[in-house]
Amino acid sequence: MTSVSPREHVEPPLTRCTKPRVALRLNGVWGTRLDWLHCKDRRSQSDQFRVAQYEEFSWRMSLSGKVAVVTGAVMGIGKAMTEKLLQNGAKVALLDMNKTEAESLMQTLTKQYGQERLLFLHCDVEQEEQVKAAFQKTMDTFGGIHILCNNAGILNESTWEKMISVNLVGVIRATYLVLEHMNKLKGGQGGVIVNTASLAGIGPLVSCPVYTASKHGVVGFTRAMSAASALSGYGVRVNCLCPGFVQTGLFSNIPARLGPFSHLKDGTQLLVEKFGIVNMSQVVEAFFELVTDETKDGAALLVFQQERKYMPAVSVTD
Numbered sequence: 001m002t003s004v005s006p007r008e009h010v011e012p013p014l015t016r017c018t019k020p021r022v023a024l025r026l027n028g029v030w031g032t033r034l035d036w037l038h039c040k041d042r043r044s045q046s047d048q049f050r051v052a053q054y055e056e057f058s059w060r061m062s063l064s065g066k067v068a069v070v071t072g073a074v075m076g077i078g079k080a081m082t083e084k085l086l087q088n089g090a091k092v093a094l095l096d097m098n099k100t101e102a103e104s105l106m107q108t109l110t111k112q113y114g115q116e117r118l119l120f121l122h123c124d125v126e127q128e129e130q131v132k133a134a135f136q137k138t139m140d141t142f143g144g145i146h147i148l149c150n151n152a153g154i155l156n157e158s159t160w161e162k163m164i165s166v167n168l169v170g171v172i173r174a175t176y177l178v179l180e181h182m183n184k185l186k187g188g189q190g191g192v193i194v195n196t197a198s199l200a201g202i203g204p205l206v207s208c209p210v211y212t213a214s215k216h217g218v219v220g221f222t223r224a225m226s227a228a229s230a231l232s233g234y235g236v237r238v239n240c241l242c243p244g245f246v247q248t249g250l251f252s253n254i255p256a257r258l259g260p261f262s263h264l265k266d267g268t269q270l271l272v273e274k275f276g277i278v279n280m281s282q283v284v285e286a287f288f289e290l291v292t293d294e295t296k297d298g299a300a301l302l303v304f305q306q307e308r309k310y311m312p313a314v315s316v317t318d
Protein backbone atom coordinates (compact mmCIF):
# COMPACT_ATOMS: atom_id res chain seq x y z
CA MET A 1 0.00 0.00 0.00
CA THR A 2 1.28 3.48 -0.80
CA SER A 3 2.04 5.24 2.45
CA VAL A 4 1.85 9.01 2.33
CA SER A 5 4.43 10.95 4.29
CA PRO A 6 2.94 13.95 6.08
CA ARG A 7 5.01 16.33 3.95
CA GLU A 8 4.23 14.68 0.64
CA HIS A 9 1.51 16.38 -1.34
CA VAL A 10 -0.57 13.85 -3.13
CA GLU A 11 -3.12 15.08 -5.62
CA PRO A 12 -4.99 12.10 -7.05
CA PRO A 13 -6.63 12.44 -10.47
CA LEU A 14 -9.61 14.60 -9.76
CA THR A 15 -13.12 13.74 -10.77
CA ARG A 16 -15.90 16.03 -9.78
CA CYS A 17 -16.13 15.72 -6.05
CA THR A 18 -19.13 17.04 -4.25
CA LYS A 19 -17.83 16.30 -0.79
CA PRO A 20 -15.64 18.67 1.24
CA ARG A 21 -11.92 18.15 1.24
CA VAL A 22 -10.76 16.06 4.18
CA ALA A 23 -7.47 15.25 5.77
CA LEU A 24 -6.98 11.52 6.33
CA ARG A 25 -4.76 9.44 8.56
CA LEU A 26 -3.80 6.28 6.74
CA ASN A 27 -2.56 3.74 9.27
CA GLY A 28 -1.25 6.49 11.54
CA VAL A 29 0.20 8.69 8.77
CA TRP A 30 -1.58 11.97 8.08
CA GLY A 31 -2.00 12.88 4.45
CA THR A 32 -1.76 16.61 3.83
CA ARG A 33 -4.41 18.10 1.59
CA LEU A 34 -5.39 14.62 0.42
CA ASP A 35 -8.41 14.77 -1.78
CA TRP A 36 -10.15 11.61 -0.74
CA LEU A 37 -12.88 11.56 -3.33
CA HIS A 38 -16.06 10.15 -1.96
CA CYS A 39 -17.26 9.66 -5.50
CA LYS A 40 -18.21 6.06 -6.17
CA ASP A 41 -16.07 5.71 -9.27
CA ARG A 42 -12.99 6.86 -7.41
CA ARG A 43 -13.32 4.10 -4.86
CA SER A 44 -13.69 1.47 -7.57
CA GLN A 45 -10.55 2.82 -9.29
CA SER A 46 -8.52 3.37 -6.20
CA ASP A 47 -5.81 0.79 -5.64
CA GLN A 48 -3.35 3.34 -4.32
CA PHE A 49 -4.92 3.67 -0.95
CA ARG A 50 -6.50 0.97 1.14
CA VAL A 51 -7.86 2.72 4.11
CA ALA A 52 -7.32 0.25 6.98
CA GLN A 53 -8.34 2.83 9.44
CA TYR A 54 -8.97 6.48 8.94
CA GLU A 55 -10.24 9.46 10.79
CA GLU A 56 -11.41 12.32 8.78
CA PHE A 57 -12.27 15.84 9.59
CA SER A 58 -13.61 18.37 7.17
CA TRP A 59 -11.80 21.51 6.08
CA ARG A 60 -15.21 23.11 6.02
CA MET A 61 -15.73 26.02 8.44
CA SER A 62 -19.11 26.04 10.17
CA LEU A 63 -21.02 29.33 9.92
CA SER A 64 -23.06 28.69 13.05
CA GLY A 65 -22.60 31.66 15.34
CA LYS A 66 -20.21 33.41 12.94
CA VAL A 67 -20.69 37.12 12.15
CA ALA A 68 -20.60 38.26 8.53
CA VAL A 69 -20.61 41.73 6.99
CA VAL A 70 -21.84 42.08 3.41
CA THR A 71 -21.45 45.31 1.44
CA GLY A 72 -23.93 45.95 -1.34
CA ALA A 73 -26.13 43.50 0.56
CA VAL A 74 -29.68 44.47 -0.35
CA MET A 75 -29.84 43.56 -4.03
CA GLY A 76 -28.39 41.15 -6.57
CA ILE A 77 -25.38 39.06 -5.65
CA GLY A 78 -25.02 40.65 -2.21
CA LYS A 79 -28.60 39.80 -1.33
CA ALA A 80 -28.02 36.20 -2.40
CA MET A 81 -24.82 36.05 -0.32
CA THR A 82 -26.73 37.40 2.68
CA GLU A 83 -29.46 34.76 2.36
CA LYS A 84 -26.89 31.94 2.00
CA LEU A 85 -25.07 33.11 5.13
CA LEU A 86 -28.32 33.30 7.11
CA GLN A 87 -29.46 29.87 5.86
CA ASN A 88 -26.23 28.44 7.27
CA GLY A 89 -26.51 29.96 10.72
CA ALA A 90 -24.49 33.17 10.49
CA LYS A 91 -25.46 36.58 11.83
CA VAL A 92 -25.30 39.20 9.08
CA ALA A 93 -24.71 42.95 9.01
CA LEU A 94 -26.08 44.26 5.73
CA LEU A 95 -24.30 47.40 4.51
CA ASP A 96 -25.81 49.31 1.63
CA MET A 97 -26.82 52.77 0.42
CA ASN A 98 -30.30 51.75 -0.71
CA LYS A 99 -32.56 52.32 2.31
CA THR A 100 -35.79 51.64 0.42
CA GLU A 101 -34.75 48.20 -0.76
CA ALA A 102 -33.21 47.54 2.65
CA GLU A 103 -36.46 48.19 4.52
CA SER A 104 -38.33 45.74 2.34
CA LEU A 105 -35.61 43.08 2.53
CA MET A 106 -35.18 43.43 6.29
CA GLN A 107 -38.90 42.85 6.82
CA THR A 108 -38.71 39.64 4.83
CA LEU A 109 -35.50 38.38 6.43
CA THR A 110 -36.61 39.25 9.96
CA LYS A 111 -39.76 37.14 9.55
CA GLN A 112 -37.65 34.22 8.32
CA TYR A 113 -34.56 34.42 10.57
CA GLY A 114 -35.45 36.68 13.51
CA GLN A 115 -34.17 40.17 14.17
CA GLU A 116 -31.40 39.02 16.54
CA ARG A 117 -29.34 37.73 13.61
CA LEU A 118 -29.79 40.78 11.39
CA LEU A 119 -28.50 44.33 11.28
CA PHE A 120 -28.91 46.83 8.45
CA LEU A 121 -26.51 49.75 8.37
CA HIS A 122 -26.75 52.54 5.80
CA CYS A 123 -23.20 52.76 4.53
CA ASP A 124 -21.42 54.11 1.46
CA VAL A 125 -18.17 52.18 0.96
CA GLU A 126 -16.63 55.34 -0.48
CA GLN A 127 -16.91 57.02 2.92
CA GLU A 128 -14.20 55.95 5.42
CA GLU A 129 -16.09 57.17 8.49
CA GLN A 130 -19.29 55.36 7.47
CA VAL A 131 -17.45 52.08 6.95
CA LYS A 132 -15.56 52.48 10.21
CA ALA A 133 -18.80 53.21 12.09
CA ALA A 134 -20.59 50.27 10.46
CA PHE A 135 -17.88 47.84 11.53
CA GLN A 136 -17.88 49.22 15.08
CA LYS A 137 -21.68 48.96 15.28
CA THR A 138 -21.40 45.36 14.07
CA MET A 139 -18.82 44.59 16.76
CA ASP A 140 -20.97 46.26 19.43
CA THR A 141 -24.06 44.35 18.30
CA PHE A 142 -22.70 40.87 17.58
CA GLY A 143 -19.38 40.86 19.44
CA GLY A 144 -17.11 40.10 16.50
CA ILE A 145 -16.61 39.94 12.72
CA HIS A 146 -15.47 36.65 11.15
CA ILE A 147 -16.48 37.12 7.50
CA LEU A 148 -16.33 40.20 5.23
CA CYS A 149 -17.92 40.12 1.78
CA ASN A 150 -16.65 43.10 -0.23
CA ASN A 151 -19.40 42.94 -2.79
CA ALA A 152 -20.61 46.52 -3.43
CA GLY A 153 -19.87 47.56 -6.99
CA ILE A 154 -21.11 49.64 -9.90
CA LEU A 155 -20.74 49.69 -13.67
CA ASN A 156 -20.72 52.99 -15.57
CA GLU A 157 -17.85 53.95 -17.81
CA SER A 158 -19.07 57.55 -17.88
CA THR A 159 -18.31 57.98 -14.19
CA TRP A 160 -15.06 56.03 -14.20
CA GLU A 161 -13.45 57.72 -11.23
CA LYS A 162 -16.45 56.82 -9.09
CA MET A 163 -16.31 53.26 -10.39
CA ILE A 164 -12.67 52.94 -9.25
CA SER A 165 -13.61 54.54 -5.93
CA VAL A 166 -16.43 52.05 -5.25
CA ASN A 167 -15.17 48.88 -6.92
CA LEU A 168 -11.51 49.00 -5.93
CA VAL A 169 -10.82 51.68 -3.33
CA GLY A 170 -13.95 50.58 -1.42
CA VAL A 171 -12.64 47.00 -1.28
CA ILE A 172 -9.23 48.13 -0.05
CA ARG A 173 -10.74 50.50 2.52
CA ALA A 174 -13.12 47.91 3.97
CA THR A 175 -10.38 45.29 4.07
CA TYR A 176 -7.99 47.52 6.02
CA LEU A 177 -10.74 48.64 8.39
CA VAL A 178 -12.07 45.13 9.08
CA LEU A 179 -8.56 43.89 9.86
CA GLU A 180 -8.60 46.23 12.86
CA HIS A 181 -11.22 43.84 14.27
CA MET A 182 -10.43 40.50 12.56
CA ASN A 183 -6.61 40.38 12.69
CA LYS A 184 -5.36 37.95 15.35
CA LEU A 185 -2.37 40.24 16.02
CA LYS A 186 -4.87 42.93 17.11
CA GLY A 187 -6.90 40.66 19.35
CA GLY A 188 -9.25 39.46 16.62
CA GLN A 189 -10.34 35.88 16.02
CA GLY A 190 -9.14 35.69 12.39
CA GLY A 191 -11.58 34.98 9.60
CA VAL A 192 -12.10 35.22 5.87
CA ILE A 193 -12.61 38.01 3.32
CA VAL A 194 -14.31 37.33 -0.03
CA ASN A 195 -14.02 40.08 -2.64
CA THR A 196 -16.48 40.10 -5.51
CA ALA A 197 -14.41 40.63 -8.64
CA SER A 198 -15.63 39.32 -12.04
CA LEU A 199 -14.45 37.43 -15.09
CA ALA A 200 -13.53 40.97 -16.12
CA GLY A 201 -10.95 40.74 -13.38
CA ILE A 202 -9.27 37.94 -15.30
CA GLY A 203 -9.69 39.04 -18.91
CA PRO A 204 -10.63 42.35 -20.56
CA LEU A 205 -14.18 43.51 -21.17
CA VAL A 206 -13.32 45.66 -24.21
CA SER A 207 -16.33 47.96 -23.83
CA CYS A 208 -15.59 48.51 -20.13
CA PRO A 209 -11.88 49.30 -19.77
CA VAL A 210 -12.11 51.02 -16.38
CA TYR A 211 -14.50 48.44 -14.95
CA THR A 212 -11.99 45.85 -16.17
CA ALA A 213 -9.20 47.77 -14.43
CA SER A 214 -11.16 47.94 -11.19
CA LYS A 215 -11.80 44.21 -11.19
CA HIS A 216 -8.23 43.31 -12.17
CA GLY A 217 -7.24 45.47 -9.22
CA VAL A 218 -9.53 43.50 -6.92
CA VAL A 219 -7.98 40.20 -8.05
CA GLY A 220 -4.44 41.49 -7.63
CA PHE A 221 -5.22 43.04 -4.23
CA THR A 222 -6.84 39.79 -3.11
CA ARG A 223 -3.84 37.66 -3.98
CA ALA A 224 -1.32 40.09 -2.46
CA MET A 225 -3.42 40.65 0.67
CA SER A 226 -3.79 36.90 1.13
CA ALA A 227 -0.02 36.43 1.05
CA ALA A 228 0.61 39.43 3.30
CA SER A 229 -1.92 38.11 5.82
CA ALA A 230 -0.44 34.61 5.78
CA LEU A 231 3.16 35.83 6.14
CA SER A 232 2.16 38.27 8.89
CA GLY A 233 0.13 35.77 10.89
CA TYR A 234 -3.17 37.68 10.73
CA GLY A 235 -5.18 34.46 10.58
CA VAL A 236 -7.33 35.93 7.79
CA ARG A 237 -7.89 34.21 4.46
CA VAL A 238 -8.58 36.42 1.41
CA ASN A 239 -10.26 35.10 -1.76
CA CYS A 240 -12.07 36.56 -4.77
CA LEU A 241 -15.17 35.49 -6.63
CA CYS A 242 -15.15 35.98 -10.42
CA PRO A 243 -18.60 35.42 -11.89
CA GLY A 244 -19.56 35.78 -15.53
CA PHE A 245 -22.75 37.62 -16.51
CA VAL A 246 -25.44 37.48 -13.80
CA GLN A 247 -28.97 38.88 -14.17
CA THR A 248 -28.97 41.73 -11.65
CA GLY A 249 -29.56 45.48 -11.63
CA LEU A 250 -25.95 46.07 -12.64
CA PHE A 251 -26.43 43.91 -15.71
CA SER A 252 -29.40 45.95 -16.94
CA ASN A 253 -29.39 48.55 -19.70
CA ILE A 254 -25.77 47.79 -20.59
CA PRO A 255 -25.43 50.20 -23.56
CA ALA A 256 -26.18 53.14 -21.26
CA ARG A 257 -23.39 51.97 -18.97
CA LEU A 258 -20.68 51.88 -21.64
CA GLY A 259 -20.19 55.66 -21.80
CA PRO A 260 -17.67 56.54 -24.51
CA PHE A 261 -17.59 52.89 -25.60
CA SER A 262 -21.31 52.46 -26.31
CA HIS A 263 -20.40 51.95 -29.97
CA LEU A 264 -18.93 48.61 -28.85
CA LYS A 265 -22.26 47.37 -27.44
CA ASP A 266 -22.71 44.74 -30.18
CA GLY A 267 -19.40 43.11 -29.28
CA THR A 268 -20.47 42.98 -25.68
CA GLN A 269 -23.74 41.33 -26.66
CA LEU A 270 -21.75 38.70 -28.56
CA LEU A 271 -19.75 38.04 -25.40
CA VAL A 272 -22.97 37.65 -23.43
CA GLU A 273 -24.18 35.14 -25.99
CA LYS A 274 -20.84 33.32 -25.84
CA PHE A 275 -20.65 33.11 -22.04
CA GLY A 276 -24.38 32.96 -21.32
CA ILE A 277 -26.02 33.98 -18.06
CA VAL A 278 -24.80 32.42 -14.80
CA ASN A 279 -27.55 31.35 -12.40
CA MET A 280 -27.43 33.08 -9.03
CA SER A 281 -27.40 29.67 -7.33
CA GLN A 282 -24.08 28.87 -9.03
CA VAL A 283 -22.60 32.19 -7.89
CA VAL A 284 -23.74 31.60 -4.32
CA GLU A 285 -22.39 28.03 -4.17
CA ALA A 286 -19.00 29.28 -5.38
CA PHE A 287 -19.12 32.07 -2.79
CA PHE A 288 -19.99 29.57 -0.05
CA GLU A 289 -17.01 27.40 -1.00
CA LEU A 290 -14.63 30.36 -0.72
CA VAL A 291 -16.02 31.23 2.70
CA THR A 292 -16.15 27.76 4.23
CA ASP A 293 -13.29 25.80 2.61
CA GLU A 294 -10.39 26.67 4.87
CA THR A 295 -7.88 25.38 2.33
CA LYS A 296 -8.85 28.27 0.03
CA ASP A 297 -6.61 31.32 0.48
CA GLY A 298 -5.53 33.73 -2.27
CA ALA A 299 -7.94 31.93 -4.60
CA ALA A 300 -9.71 33.38 -7.65
CA LEU A 301 -12.78 31.26 -8.37
CA LEU A 302 -14.23 31.72 -11.87
CA VAL A 303 -17.94 30.99 -12.26
CA PHE A 304 -19.17 30.14 -15.75
CA GLN A 305 -22.61 29.06 -16.89
CA GLN A 306 -21.67 25.36 -16.90
CA GLU A 307 -18.78 25.07 -14.44
CA ARG A 308 -16.58 26.81 -11.95
CA LYS A 309 -12.80 26.63 -11.77
CA TYR A 310 -9.89 28.14 -9.89
CA MET A 311 -7.53 30.44 -11.78
CA PRO A 312 -3.95 29.44 -11.01
CA ALA A 313 -1.84 32.27 -9.68
CA VAL A 314 0.77 33.50 -12.17
CA SER A 315 4.21 33.59 -10.59
CA VAL A 316 6.90 35.82 -12.05
CA THR A 317 9.57 33.75 -10.33
CA ASP A 318 8.81 30.36 -11.94
Ligand SMILES: NC(=O)c1ccc[n+]([C@@H]2O[C@H](COP(=O)([O-])OP(=O)(O)OC[C@H]3O[C@@H](n4cnc5c(N)ncnc54)[C@H](O)[C@@H]3O)[C@@H](O)[C@H]2O)c1
Binds near residue numbers: 096098
Ligand atom coordinates in the same frame (compact mmCIF):
# COMPACT_ATOMS: atom_id res chain seq x y z
N1 LIG B 1 -24.14 41.23 -12.44
C1 LIG B 1 -23.06 40.76 -13.04
O1 LIG B 1 -23.06 40.34 -14.22
C2 LIG B 1 -21.77 40.68 -12.27
C3 LIG B 1 -20.81 39.76 -12.69
C4 LIG B 1 -19.60 39.69 -12.01
C5 LIG B 1 -19.37 40.49 -10.91
N2 LIG B 1 -20.33 41.39 -10.51
C6 LIG B 1 -20.04 42.21 -9.33
O2 LIG B 1 -20.93 41.79 -8.30
C7 LIG B 1 -21.08 42.84 -7.34
C8 LIG B 1 -22.56 43.05 -7.06
O3 LIG B 1 -23.15 43.48 -8.26
P1 LIG B 1 -24.64 43.08 -8.67
O4 LIG B 1 -24.58 42.53 -10.05
O5 LIG B 1 -25.27 42.31 -7.59
O6 LIG B 1 -25.25 44.54 -8.78
P2 LIG B 1 -26.53 45.22 -8.12
O7 LIG B 1 -26.56 46.59 -8.72
O8 LIG B 1 -27.71 44.34 -8.25
O9 LIG B 1 -26.17 45.31 -6.57
C9 LIG B 1 -25.14 46.15 -6.12
C10 LIG B 1 -25.46 46.58 -4.70
O10 LIG B 1 -24.39 47.40 -4.23
C11 LIG B 1 -24.94 48.58 -3.66
N3 LIG B 1 -23.96 49.66 -3.78
C12 LIG B 1 -23.58 50.31 -4.90
N4 LIG B 1 -22.68 51.27 -4.61
C13 LIG B 1 -22.49 51.24 -3.25
C14 LIG B 1 -21.68 51.97 -2.35
N5 LIG B 1 -20.92 52.99 -2.74
N6 LIG B 1 -21.73 51.62 -1.04
C15 LIG B 1 -22.54 50.62 -0.61
N7 LIG B 1 -23.33 49.89 -1.42
C16 LIG B 1 -23.30 50.20 -2.74
C17 LIG B 1 -26.22 48.86 -4.44
O11 LIG B 1 -27.11 49.68 -3.70
C18 LIG B 1 -26.74 47.44 -4.62
O12 LIG B 1 -27.53 47.03 -3.53
C19 LIG B 1 -20.40 44.07 -7.97
O13 LIG B 1 -19.11 44.21 -7.41
C20 LIG B 1 -20.26 43.68 -9.46
O14 LIG B 1 -19.19 44.34 -10.09
C21 LIG B 1 -21.53 41.50 -11.14
Ligand SMILES: CC/C=C\C[C@H](O)/C=C/C=C\C=C\C=C\[C@@H](O)[C@@H](O)C/C=C\CCC(=O)O
Binds near residue numbers: 197246275
Ligand atom coordinates in the same frame (compact mmCIF):
# COMPACT_ATOMS: atom_id res chain seq x y z
C1 LIG C 1 -20.99 44.45 -19.79
C2 LIG C 1 -20.52 44.06 -18.42
C3 LIG C 1 -21.60 43.39 -17.62
C4 LIG C 1 -21.39 42.92 -16.42
C5 LIG C 1 -20.05 43.00 -15.75
C6 LIG C 1 -19.82 41.75 -14.95
O1 LIG C 1 -18.68 41.86 -14.13
C7 LIG C 1 -19.73 40.55 -15.84
C8 LIG C 1 -18.65 40.23 -16.57
C9 LIG C 1 -18.76 38.99 -17.36
C10 LIG C 1 -17.92 38.52 -18.23
C11 LIG C 1 -16.64 39.09 -18.60
C12 LIG C 1 -15.97 38.37 -19.54
C13 LIG C 1 -14.63 38.71 -20.00
C14 LIG C 1 -14.24 37.91 -21.02
C15 LIG C 1 -12.95 37.93 -21.72
O2 LIG C 1 -12.03 38.86 -21.25
C16 LIG C 1 -12.35 36.52 -21.62
O3 LIG C 1 -11.55 36.36 -22.71
C17 LIG C 1 -11.50 36.33 -20.33
C18 LIG C 1 -12.30 35.86 -19.18
C19 LIG C 1 -12.10 34.61 -18.62
C20 LIG C 1 -11.22 33.58 -19.28
C21 LIG C 1 -10.63 32.62 -18.24
C22 LIG C 1 -10.70 31.22 -18.79
O4 LIG C 1 -11.51 30.96 -19.70
O5 LIG C 1 -9.93 30.38 -18.28
